Amino acid sequence: MAKRKLTDAFIRSVNEPGEYYDEVVKGLCLRVTPRLAKSYSYEYNYNGKKKRKTFGQADNTSLKEARDQCRETKVLLINGIDPMEEIDHRKNKLSITVSDLAEMYIREHLPSLTEKTQIDYKRYLKKRILKKFGSREVNKINRREIIEFLDEIAFTEGYAVTSNRVLATLSGLFTFGLEKSIIQKDPTKNIKKKQEKAKERVFTNKEIKILWDYFSKMKMPTGNLYKIILLYARRKTETMKAEWSDINNGIWTIPGKNTKNNKDVILPITDLAQQIFNELEKYSGKSKYIFESPRIPNTHLQNDTNSRKRIQDKTDINDFTPHDLRRTAITKLAEIGTPEHIGKVIANHSQGDKNDVFKVYNRYKYAKEIKSYISMFHEHIHEII
Numbered sequence: 001m002a003k004r005k006l007t008d009a010f011i012r013s014v015n016e017p018g019e020y021y022d023e024v025v026k027g028l029c030l031r032v033t034p035r036l037a038k039s040y041s042y043e044y045n046y047n048g049k050k051k052r053k054t055f056g057q058a059d060n061t062s063l064k065e066a067r068d069q070c071r072e073t074k075v076l077l078i079n080g081i082d083p084m085e086e087i088d089h090r091k092n093k094l095s096i097t098v099s100d101l102a103e104m105y106i107r108e109h110l111p112s113l114t115e116k117t118q119i120d121y122k123r124y125l126k127k128r129i130l131k132k133f134g135s136r137e138v139n140k141i142n143r144r145e146i147i148e149f150l151d152e153i154a155f156t157e158g159y160a161v162t163s164n165r166v167l168a169t170l171s172g173l174f175t176f177g178l179e180k181s182i183i184q185k186d187p188t189k190n191i192k193k194k195q196e197k198a199k200e201r202v203f204t205n206k207e208i209k210i211l212w213d214y215f216s217k218m219k220m221p222t223g224n225l226y227k228i229i230l231l232y233a234r235r236k237t238e239t240m241k242a243e244w245s246d247i248n249n250g251i252w253t254i255p256g257k258n259t260k261n262n263k264d265v266i267l268p269i270t271d272l273a274q275q276i277f278n279e280l281e282k283y284s285g286k287s288k289y290i291f292e293s294p295r296i297p298n299t300h301l302q303n304d305t306n307s308r309k310r311i312q313d314k315t316d317i318n319d320f321t322p323h324d325l326r327r328t329a330i331t332k333l334a335e336i337g338t339p340e341h342i343g344k345v346i347a348n349h350s351q352g353d354k355n356d357v358f359k360v361y362n363r364y365k366y367a368k369e370i371k372s373y374i375s376m377f378h379e380h381i382h383e384i385i
Contacts (some may be wrong), residue, residue: 058341097134
């Protein structure tokens with residue numbers, strides 16, 4: 001066992017097989033085989049067993065790197081950690097796939113987010129991220145390919161908003177990975193969001209007729225969900241959660257727990273709307289929910305992605321989204337002469353000021369006006385369809 005100060009020159013020139021121990025970092029060994037293969041290693045005892053950790057071949061590992069790794073190994077031993085087990089642990093972390101990380105993220109972190117964010121993130125993970133990266137090792141995902149992935153969504157497909165939502169989901173996923181020490185860096189850091197243009201899509205009367213006819217052909221309850229969204233200028237998620245107990249004496253009350261601004265919305269049920277609710281009652285009257293999921297009994301409808309795509313494919317309206325129905329309703333209400341403050345009450349658009357028209361007193365104060373203008377709007381829709 002020869003001891004000497006190892007140098008780069010000596011390592012290149014040594015041609016005698018044997019073990020040469022470094023005097024700079026005690027225990028670091030340069031092993032030279034009879035065929036003059038050279039490698040660095042460190043021999044140690046752990047729990048009474050002799051072990052050897054190899055740091056790499058001398059032709060592709062520098063002396064400095066070998067010394068640094070040997071020092072790290074000694075620190076692990078001082079802290080009671082077996083360096084070989086630590087290698088296995090790191091390898092396991094490095095081999096974790098994006099799907100593995102997503103499963104942990106959904107199980108451990110998503111429950112701390114709002115219900116809507118949970119639904120959105122799960123959708124973007126399943127429909128976008130896992131389809132693209134699911135089988136890849138999470139530590140091998142690089143910034144460039146994420147940028148290209150997001151650019152494809154934004155510019156090739158034309159969905160800048162979706163691109164930004166996918167980026168937010170990825171950022172949350174990788175932040176979680178960092179916190180768990182599963183990844184060493186976040187490849188989404190400092191990636192800029194795409195510029196979003198405010199959507200202004202409003203359906204024409206002809207398009208409303210086409211859509212209404214197609215809604216009538218759809219399986220329960222999605223077609224009728226879309227009809228109600230149009231008739232009452234509703235948000236999709238709050239409508240999906242509607243319960244039969246919310247309807248009493250010709251009034252539909254959307255509880256604040258389901259609305260975006262946590263305020264109740266009180267709406268009159270017209271003859272046209274009653275026809276739709278009657279159809280729904282035959283379908284889900286025994287359920288708690290008006291728009292019961294066709295897949296999971298006694299739970300509300302959760303997702304309409306496939307229905308939305310079918311509408312885009314089967315009609316000439318290939319840019320259809322449920323939110324366009326809400327925007328169309330708000331626009332049509334204004335066109336028939338609905339005062340702005342009444343339209344805001346119907347749509348539940350809160351301005352956030354102290355004299356907000358959404359105060360309880362004002363919601364009841366405007367009940368007659370709301371009923372009048374909603375009735376006029378429904379008559380207008382009836383004429384169109």
